[in-house]
Amino acid sequence: MTNASEQDEALYLDDLHVGMTFTSTTHQLDEQQVIAFAKEFDPQPFHLDPEAANKSLLGGLSASGWHTAALTMKLITSIRPLYATGILGLGGEIAWPKPTRPTDLLRVVAKIVEITPSRSRPDRGIVTMECQTLNQRDEVVQLLKPKLVMFRRGKR
């Protein structure tokens, strides 16, 4: 397992290989952030109100899945070698196997699982990653498999 998170240089399509793994910085969540995001984007009782959340299926206040997703993007942009050339996502699969809690300290471990050079556009390719968003107990709160457009060296 290669951990390239401490490299400073931009990585291009040419430099990537399947199995390459990157670790992000961390983000400390809190109740205020969870509630503020929920008010704006996902105003449901289990994301807004600790008391109502205790009685819900989630058994306590939890962040909107889209809040976890947005924080995951923030953490991915902390991976400088990827960020340097721009992280342009086409989409992917997302799952939330466990709730994200207001006390969670989140980090992302991102692994390259597939590299497909573009046949029509030789300057770029599609890189599929597997991004695990983990809490401080190493539990996966989100699993994202995004498809990213990455460019060859000297093309962007």
Added chain:
Amino acid sequence: MTNASEQDEALYLDDLHVGMTFTSTTHQLDEQQVIAFAKEFDPQPFHLDPEAANKSLLGGLSASGWHTAALTMKLITSIRPLYATGILGLGGEIAWPKPTRPTDLLRVVAKIVEITPSRSRPDRGIVTMECQTLNQRDEVVQLLKPKLVMFRRGKR
């Protein structure tokens, strides 16, 4: 095509059928919202800086895909018959076929594509939806296929 968006009553698993379609309210985006979200969650030049964005692959300022996703959730919660029982997503597939622009007026059209009653828990089922996020020109800026947990009447 059934448009159930104007119904006020909560819908339960018992009431749903494949093909049922719901339309959300609308959300008017603007440059300030796009930049504020990007600063917090996706600080890349094409989401932050109109000039840098003009020179980027996206050809102008565009919202983070995760901003489009968060606004889509907000719009889905405006569909009262679904919201009434809680919208609990397990995950799904997401794609951004076109950039979301700061001038976009967004709305969501959500269609039920699959209903799978739980075998182990008779009080609930998994409902797969196809949620198109459309701009004012009826262009799809996001396609989301979420899997939602829905409950039978009287169980939640």
